Amino acid sequence: MPPTLASLLHHSALRLTVRAGGDRLDVPVRWVHASELADPVPYMEGGELLLITALKLDAEDPEAMRRYVKRLAGAGVVGLGFAVGVHYGEIPKALVEAAEHEGLPLLEVPRRTPFLAISKAVSAAIAADQYRAVTAGFAAQRELTRQALSDGPEGLLAALASQVDGWAALYDASGAVVATAPEWAGRRAARLTADVERLRERPAPASAVVGVGESSGGEDRDRVELHSLGTGRRPRAALAVGTAAALGTAERYALHSAIALLTLTTERSRSLQAAEQRIGAAVLRMLLAGEPDHARAVAGGLYGELLDAPFRIVVAESASPPVGQGVPVGAASRPTAGALVAADTNGDPLGGLAECLESAAARAGEAVLVVPEGERLVVLAVDGGAAEAACGEFAAAVEGARVEVRERDRGRGGASGSGSGPSGPSGSSGSSGDEDELVVGMSGPAGPIAAAAAYKQAEQALSVARRRGRVLVGHEQLAAGSVVPLLADDAVRAFADGLLRPLYEHDATGRGDLVASLRAWLSRHGQWDAAAADLGVHRHTLRYRMRRVEEILGRSLDDPDVRMELWLALKTTAAVGE
Numbered sequence: 001m002p003p004t005l006a007s008l009l010h011h012s013a014l015r016l017t018v019r020a021g022g023d024r025l026d027v028p029v030r031w032v033h034a035s036e037l038a039d040p041v042p043y044m045e046g047g048e049l050l051l052i053t054a055l056k057l058d059a060e061d062p063e064a065m066r067r068y069v070k071r072l073a074g075a076g077v078v079g080l081g082f083a084v085g086v087h088y089g090e091i092p093k094a095l096v097e098a099a100e101h102e103g104l105p106l107l108e109v110p111r112r113t114p115f116l117a118i119s120k121a122v123s124a125a126i127a128a129d130q131y132r133a134v135t136a137g138f139a140a141q142r143e144l145t146r147q148a149l150s151d152g153p154e155g156l157l158a159a160l161a162s163q164v165d166g167w168a169a170l171y172d173a174s175g176a177v178v179a180t181a182p183e184w185a186g187r188r189a190a191r192l193t194a195d196v197e198r199l200r201e202r203p204a205p206a207s208a209v210v211g212v213g214e215s216s217g218g219e220d221r222d223r224v225e226l227h228s229l230g231t232g233r234r235p236r237a238a239l240a241v242g243t244a245a246a247l248g249t250a251e252r253y254a255l256h257s258a259i260a261l262l263t264l265t266t267e268r269s270r271s272l273q274a275a276e277q278r279i280g281a282a283v284l285r286m287l288l289a290g291e292p293d294h295a296r297a298v299a300g301g302l303y304g305e306l307l308d309a310p311f312r313i314v315v316a317e318s319a320s321p322p323v324g325q326g327v328p329v330g331a332a333s334r335p336t337a338g339a340l341v342a343a344d345t346n347g348d349p350l351g352g353l354a355e356c357l358e359s360a361a362a363r364a365g366e367a368v369l370v371v372p373e374g375e376r377l378v379v380l381a382v383d384g385g386a387a388e389a390a391c392g393e394f395a396a397a398v399e400g401a402r403v404e405v406r407e408r409d410r411g412r413g414g415a416s417g418s419g420s421g422p423s424g425p426s427g428s429s430g431s432s433g434d435e436d437e438l439v440v441g442m443s444g445p446a447g448p449i450a451a452a453a454a455y456k457q458a459e460q461a462l463s464v465a466r467r468r469g470r471v472l473v474g475h476e477q478l479a480a481g482s483v484v485p486l487l488a489d490d491a492v493r494a495f496a497d498g499l500l501r502p503l504y505e506h507d508a509t510g511r512g513d514l515v516a517s518l519r520a521w522l523s524r525h526g527q528w529d530a531a532a533a534d535l536g537v538h539r540h541t542l543r544y545r546m547r548r549v550e551e552i553l554g555r556s557l558d559d560p561d562v563r564m565e566l567w568l569a570l571k572t573t574a575a576v577g578e
Contacts, residue, residue, distance in 0.1 A: 002028040003125035005049070005079050005105050011121055014113050016081070020096050021105030027078045031126075032119040039071065046076025049107075049122070051115045053086040054095075065098040073102045080104060081118065085111030130249065137253025144254065148261045156261060157181035163254040166222070166243035170262065171196045173236050174359045189240055192224065196238045199226050225255070229263045237262065276302065280369045283307075284378060288455055292448030306367040306380055310445040312388055314379040315458040317439050317466075318350045349438040350377045353394055357381065360390035378455075383445040391440065395472035398438050402471070439465050440472040496569035502552045514552070515570075517545040522567045526557075 006025040009016050018025065030047030033040075036055040044050075050072060058064050072080060080099060082091045091108055099106035109118070140163045147155035157168045158181040169180040169189035175196040180186045195210050206228045211221055222242035230236040239262055241247075241255055283303055286295035296307050354370045354377055361368035364386035371378045381387035441462025446454035457475040465473035503514045517535060521542065524531040532539040546557060555562045 002030070002129045003122050004028055005107070007125065008049075008118065008121060009107070014118060014121060015110050016113070016118075017108040017110075019082075019091055019106045019108050020099035021079070021103055024078075024103060024105050027105075029078055029122055032115075032122045034115045034119075038068075041071050041075040044072075044075045044077060048077055049079045049081055049118070050077050051081040051083065051109065051118065053083045054092075055087055059088060059092040059095050062094040062097065065092075065094040066101065069095070069098040069102045069104055073104045078105070079107060081107045081109045081115075083109045083111065083113075083115070133249035133253065136250035137257070140250065140254035141257040144257050144261055148265060153262060153265055154179045154181070156258060156265075160241065160254060160258045161185075164241055164243050164247060164251045166241060168242070168258070169240040171238040171240070172359045172363065173200070173355055175200065175238075176359070176363065178237070178363070185242065188222065188242060192226065192240055195226060196240070199228055199238055202228070205230075227255075227259050229259065277371065279303070280371050283369060284371050284380070287380075287448055287451035290449075290452060292451070295448060295451075303367055303369050303380075306369055306382060307448050310383040310447060311380050311454075312383050312445060313443040313451065313454045313458045314377075314381060314391055315441050315455070315462050316350055316353055316377040316379070317462065318375055318437070349398070350375075353377060353391070353438065353440070354379075356390050356394045357387040360386040388442075391442065392472065395438070395440055399471045402437065438471055441465055442472065442474045444475045492568075492572055496572040499553070499565065499569045500573060503549065506548075506552060512545055512548065514545055514549050517542060518549055518566060519570050521546060522563060522570070526563075 004026050008014060008029070009018065009025065028047065029049050030045075031049075032051060033044070033048045034051040035043065036052060036057075037043075038056050040050065057068065069080070082088075082095065084090050091106065096106060109115070140159075143163075144156055144159050147159040151158075153170055157170060157179055161168045161181040167180065167182060167185035167188065169185060169192075170178045171189075171193075172178050175193045177186060177189045177193075180189050192210065195208065199206050199208055208226045210224050210226060222244065223246060224240055224242045225247070227239045227241075228237075229239055239259060243251070247255060279298060279302060283295045283299045286292070286298065292307070296304060299307055350372065354372065357368055357379060358370060361381070366382050366385050366387065368382070368385075368387045369380040379387070379391075381391065439462060441458045441460065441464070443454035443457035443461070446457075461473045461475045461478060464478060465471065500515065503518065506512065506514055513535075517531075517537075520534045521528075521531040524534065528539040528542055532542045535542065550557055557563060557566075
């Protein structure tokens with residue numbers, strides 16, 4: 001502990017006596033300062049024991065002493081030492097009364113005790129306290145290191161909580177609580193998720209001091225320090241330490257040691273990251289080449305568990321790749337080792353997705369293979385696992401944010417974001433501002449032998465997601481609903497417009513309703529009476545109209561291919577008009 005006025009009084013060589021403020025002797029003394037100025041306050045920082053001989057003070061003037069002592073107390077001076085036998089034989093009554101009134105401890109310093117002796121005593125006590133703090137800090141560092149090596153982050157947190165006489169919590173990159181010590185601190189740690197997320201937005205290393213707890217509800221309000229963990233621009237984790245008061249020197253040493261150790265355990269080196277990504281790229285390349293046995297041998301303990309159970313392949317893009325730069329599945333064109341390299345994830349939706357999936361898999365204790373490749377991300381995730389669920393949640397969040405932006409733009413009278421193509425469930429190419437947004441395709445469950453087929457499924461789902469303006473489409477969804485939305489692109493719409501334009505031009509002259517008649521006849525599978533009843537015309541009238549359709553288009557309605565093309569053209573143009 002730092003020196004106090006009480007400890008100085010117990011110092012036998014100083015022979016100090018209390019003359020006022022005896023109930024405030026447990027206050028720490030930060031330093032000793034001797035000054036004969038009438039107003040030494042401008043030179044005080046607070047926490048000092050001020051020593052005087054009253055050389056320039058009228059110590060017998062009650063009003064002057066009240067002003068003098070009040071100024072000292074207001075500046076944070078913790079005590080006043082008065083040397084007797086120099087200018088005054090004893091401490092004047094006016095000074096004693098003023099000190100009693102302000103509650104400022106007043107110590108009598110005998111003539112044979114030099115001020116230097118008091119300064120040396122305080123300095124020695126401060127140095128001893130600092131040495132004890134440093135020694136305790138090194139001991140704490142050894143204990144924290146031992147716990148980290150034997151029990152991992154959980155053991156380290158328990159040791160840290162004991163060292164600071166409080167609680168500690170570890171958060172992952174997403175802001176979720178990974179571990180707490182003691183266990184009861186989990187509820188308090190969970191309240192700090194928003195503060196941890198704000199801390200992640202700042203460059204590492206970053207720290208903040210917040211409060212948690214409700215003192216009115218019987219729970220003490222903690223002082224909580226948050227510290228980011230990691231050496232990169234984006235912290236990989238965060239540490240929270242809650243205590244009843246500010247940390248002392250020894251506790252601060254323990255905290256800094258914990259930060260260093262947790263950084264080592266949570267931050268993988270760049271060389272290790274690159275090595276793991278190369279292994280992941282090699283495993284993926286072998287799977288797509290139809291070599292599952294070699295892939296399993298290379299995966300080893302890192303990804304081997306992933307290949308022992310059904311998995312899904314996820315292919316994500318943050319922008320439409322240039323023509324010819326995709327990763328087709330086939331014997332002659334597969335991902336190359338040079339293409340499967342790490343990408344900078346800072347501010348990149350693909351980086352955010354990768355971080356989300358890796359964090360979810362780590363919390364669940366499951367393996368996940370993430371291979372960045374420029375504007376693409378390829379992921380192998382356990383079927384039905386935490387990473388797959390996190391992918392859906394991430395996509396839903398992106399989809400929700402996109403809808404909010406479009407609704408806000410629509411409310412401001414701006415672009416609705418539907419582009420020139422159809423919108424809604426029937427498909428959408430998205431607004432021009434969506435071109436750089438996330439698009440994800442997910443395969444069905446597969447095993448190592450069927451990895452190439454699963455990759456193709458993911459690419460097909462990715463293409464449909466891009467066409468429909470969706471963030472995520474699973475392969476199972478491709479067989480659900482109608483095939484018509486899959487045709488909603490510019491080429492199909494151009495074909496439909498060109499095929500039906502003569503009929504629309506005919507109807508525009510008012511000489512009949514060939515388009516509606518053709519739609520009714522096709523919908524009734526060529527049944528004249530039923531189609532005529534739908535239109536409210538005689539069946540002979542409908543027969544005449546169908547002959548006119550054949551004459552204008554130059555095509556026979558007896559040909560099933562013609563009927564199919566006309567029906568799809570009608571559905572496509574109807575979707576555009578909706």
